[in-house]
Each structure stands twice: as structure tokens, then as C-alpha cells.
Amino acid sequence: MCGIFAAMTRHGIASDRCDAALKLLEHRGPDGTGIWTSRDGQWSLGHTRLSIIGLRNGSQPMTSPDGAVHLVVNGEFYGYREIRERLRADGYRFSTESDSEIALHLYHERGMQAATLLRGEFAVVIADERQRAMYAIRDRFGVKPLYYAVVDGDVFFASEIKALLALGVPAAWDLEGAIGGIGRSHEKTEFAGISTVPQGCYAIARDGGVRIYPYWDWEFPTAEQIRADTRSDAEIVEEFRAALLDAVQQRLVADVEVASYLSGGIDSCAVLGLAQEGTQRPIRAFTLTFDNVLYDEASIAEAQAKHVGATYHPIPITGREVADSFADAIWHAETQMFNGHGVAKYLLSRAVQAAGIKVVFTGEGADEMLGGYPYFRVDALNNDATLSASEKSAFFDEMLGANAATRALLMPEQVDS
Known part of the structure; x- marks a missing residue:
């Protein structure tokens, strides 16, 4: 894993804040660090690297040949070799052996439609100075973390919440987020104003705000x-x-x-x-x-x-x-x-x-994926009309044999108060 952060501010961000955020992310990427800052000082990208592919020349942030697009990646893209060879055949030139570089050229080729071609576990932030926008992409299953916050029109992204706090996001508890953490089925965190980019989605940061768009979802059969x-x-x-x-x-x-x-x-x-x-x-x-x-x-x-x-x-x-x-x-x-x-x-x-x-x-x-947890048994008992009497009995016995905490969630009427 690597560590990344991005800051899109209106009046600039102090370099010591960026350094502090990078320091907090070093445990994610001990093999190298890098920071890019725009000429006006308002935008910054940071990266701490755990080198896995392209060990010698895969440092980040990466910049497009025309100098207008900048990128940081945490994670790995699968099937990158095939994508790289196709891009090379189409005239794109690569300066590293890192799998991360394919995202830079795919974005140039397809814009945010590039997200649909990326397979792997990753979090990506792209800063496009021409478009005056930042784009953040999280992998299909949300394996790699990616948090964001908006504070007085300034937008921040990071691999970890502690890095957002170092960048200047206020630290305050969010009770609703803390309660939701029991299942974590939404984008809230335990910290007020800090959310996750949902799995299978990308975020567009522009004009002091963030909008979320899905690019992939499960296709369940009817x-x-x-x-x-x-x-x-x-x-x-x-x-x-x-x-x-x-x-x-x-x-x-x-x-x-x-x-x-x-x-x-x-x-x-x-x-x-x-x-x-x-x-x-x-x-x-x-x-x-x-x-x-x-x-x-x-x-x-x-x-x-x-x-x-x-x-x-x-x-x-x-x-x-x-x-x-x-x-x-x-x-x-x-x-x-x-x-x-x-x-x-x-x-x-x-x-x-x-x-x-x-x-x-x-x-x-x-x-x-395969229904191994006890709560799948509850769903089957309630909704699967094909279960035989013996299968229903076996499922019920399995849930009764679970620990008290699990039984309280699955079968509250069977737990003594």
C-alpha cells in the first residue's frame, strides 16, 4: 500500500501542513515520498511509496508530458501490461515501468470513462489544471481507503483520516457516523465532515464542492x-x-x-x-x-x-x-x-x-461473496422458499450455536434480556 493526499484550496496551504500529512502516511509507503504543488500554491498532491512494480522509476506524483495533469495512486492495477501495450500502440509514451502510469494516459485518452477500464485495488487522485478540477477514483470493492472533506470551500482527499486532520480539517465526533460504524453501510465516518469516497465511485472536486458518481456496481441476476x-x-x-x-x-x-x-x-x-x-x-x-x-x-x-x-x-x-x-x-x-x-x-x-x-x-x-456469515441464514430463512424443512432446521440450529452478540443481532427474540 501507499499513502496519498490531495489539497485543493482557494488561498494555498502551508508547506508544513503538507509535510505533516506526508509524515503521518510514511508507514504506508516507506520507500519514497513526493509532493507536487501548483505554481499558485493552491493545489498540492502528496505520495508515500511502497514499491511493488517498477521499483527503480515509479516515483510519484506523476505528471503528464504537457505538464497539465498530475496524479497519485495508492494500490495496484491488474492487467496493466495489456493496457500499457495497447496505449503504446496508440502512440502513448511511458517513462516508467510502474503500473500507475496507465491511469495517467487512460485519463488523457478517455477522461473519467477511464475508471471503467481500471481493474484492481486502488485509490487515485488526478489534478487537472486545465479543467480546474480534481478527480478521485476508488476501486470497485473499496479495498483501498479514500477519505475526503470540504472545509470553507477547500477540498481535501487522503488515504487516512489522520492525514486530513494534519492538512487542517477540524477534528470533531459525528454521532450518526459512529452509530453507523456498526455496519458501515454508508459514507459517513466517526468524524464530522469526513466521508469516504464510496466503492465503485469517483468524486469530482470543483468550485469548492465535491460530487460523487458511480462507475461500477454489482449485476445481480433476477x-x-x-x-x-x-x-x-x-x-x-x-x-x-x-x-x-x-x-x-x-x-x-x-x-x-x-x-x-x-x-x-x-x-x-x-x-x-x-x-x-x-x-x-x-x-x-x-x-x-x-x-x-x-x-x-x-x-x-x-x-x-x-x-x-x-x-x-x-x-x-x-x-x-x-x-x-x-x-x-x-x-x-x-x-x-x-x-x-x-x-x-x-x-x-x-x-x-x-x-x-x-x-x-x-x-x-x-x-x-458465498454466504458464509450467519446473517445470510436469516435472509435465507425469511426469503428462500426452496429450503427444505431439514435445511431450515440446520440453519436455525447454527444460529442458536453462535455467540451471544451474534445471536442478539440475528435472533433478538431468542436472547435473554
Whole structure:
């Protein structure tokens, strides 16, 4: 990951504020920093780099050949090589090997329609001096963070809220945002006046304001389309496997080592297995291990790593370490945590970084996409008329076996007051 910020002001911004914001983002990108400021001093872009592709010559901010458009990127574009070759065939010249540069030329070619061609996990800010506008794009699933605020006609974007505060955005709590943080289904944050650019959207900042536009969304089949689908279960499974394999292979493209998180779940195990198929060297797989056998999945993870030919690296942690690291994890996450999972992931990430790794597969997202969480059972019970009596009973028993907090959300009538 990298760190980015952008400031679009009416009367300029002090350089020490930009330096402070950049300093707060250095932990995201320790391999280099850069700042661009417009000639009138009213606009600034900042970047802290974690170099993954184009290690030698991918410094940012980047500027178009005519000097009118400037860009900062946090993240990675998948399939960038094919896009770069097409752009080269169309006459565009590249000065770096970085995947980020394709966004600069795609914008010149297509304007904001370029967003529809970008695949990956990214947050981009483009400053166009000719148009007197800034454009901020967030990836389709909101993997990379991108926050913004408008203060007295000045507009700010950043990878982290703390950088916005350093740029001069006032710090104040937003109660509605804090309550919404339980599900975080909207763009508000816990901080008044600070919002996220929604996933699959781009923002246009102009004349002291920001407007949001969607460029991508899920295309869910209708009930009629599902009923008319003639594919067999085997065909659907094979299509899913092909799509997952393609996604894994796209993420193996890097000029640095790619490792993997590994638990005992099918999601990270499947991703590691497919990743190992796509590379010649053993992938380093990192697993958190616990002294409490109720949470420890080390034996399954170790067996899976051995099975696919990866190298197994256990990271032992204790409950005391989780408690002691809670504040640090919150500082990085900049949002509420309702259990120790986020803290554990923070400790795992810290250990992986100490091992010299910059890129990992996480194996996350399978439960969201494939209905693994208990709350999907509630939806199925309420709305799926095809469930048999035995399936309904199994779903109900599963929810009854959840912890009290989960039961309170899913089955409030079943929880003692």
C-alpha cells in the first residue's frame, strides 16, 4: 500500500501542513515520498511509496508530458501490461515501468470513462489544471481507503483520516457516523465532515464542492434469470474456479516477493493452493497461532501449507498481546473494532512486515461473496422458499450455536434480556 493526499484550496496551504500529512502516511509507503504543488500554491498532491512494480522509476506524483495533469495512486492495477501495450500502440509514451502510469494516459485518452477500464485495488487522485478540477477514483470493492472533506470551500482527499486532520480539517465526533460504524453501510465516518469516497465511485472536486458518481456496481441476476439458468452444478463450480484462478494469477504480478496469510479456513487455503500452482518457488505462508485451542488452527494450516508445497511460518500471539495492541490497531484502522479480529490481523501484518514482505494474499471476502456469515441464514430463512424443512432446521440450529452478540443481532427474540 501507499499513502496519498490531495489539497485543493482557494488561498494555498502551508508547506508544513503538507509535510505533516506526508509524515503521518510514511508507514504506508516507506520507500519514497513526493509532493507536487501548483505554481499558485493552491493545489498540492502528496505520495508515500511502497514499491511493488517498477521499483527503480515509479516515483510519484506523476505528471503528464504537457505538464497539465498530475496524479497519485495508492494500490495496484491488474492487467496493466495489456493496457500499457495497447496505449503504446496508440502512440502513448511511458517513462516508467510502474503500473500507475496507465491511469495517467487512460485519463488523457478517455477522461473519467477511464475508471471503467481500471481493474484492481486502488485509490487515485488526478489534478487537472486545465479543467480546474480534481478527480478521485476508488476501486470497485473499496479495498483501498479514500477519505475526503470540504472545509470553507477547500477540498481535501487522503488515504487516512489522520492525514486530513494534519492538512487542517477540524477534528470533531459525528454521532450518526459512529452509530453507523456498526455496519458501515454508508459514507459517513466517526468524524464530522469526513466521508469516504464510496466503492465503485469517483468524486469530482470543483468550485469548492465535491460530487460523487458511480462507475461500477454489482449485476445481480433476477429470479427469472436464475430459474432459466440451465448450467449444471459442475459447470458453475468450474466457472467459479476459473474466475478465482484468474484473480489469483493477476495478483501474483509483482517485482517483489508475494506471500500469503493462512488460516484453517477454506478461503485462505484455496487461495494459497492456486497461488502456489502459479509460481515456481515455495510461497511463504504466515499463520497466527494461539495458546487457546478453541481458536488455534495451526495444525490445519501447517498441513495445508505442506500439501501445496508452501513454507509454513507460525506467528504465536497471546491474549495479553492482543489487549496491549488494541490502541495501536485502532490508530491504524481509524474506526471501531467490536472484537479482537482486527487486532490479531494487525499483529499478523506487523510480523509479516518484519519478515521483509510487502505483498500478501489475505484469503478474505469468501464469506461475503458465498454466504458464509450467519446473517445470510436469516435472509435465507425469511426469503428462500426452496429450503427444505431439514435445511431450515440446520440453519436455525447454527444460529442458536453462535455467540451471544451474534445471536442478539440475528435472533433478538431468542436472547435473554
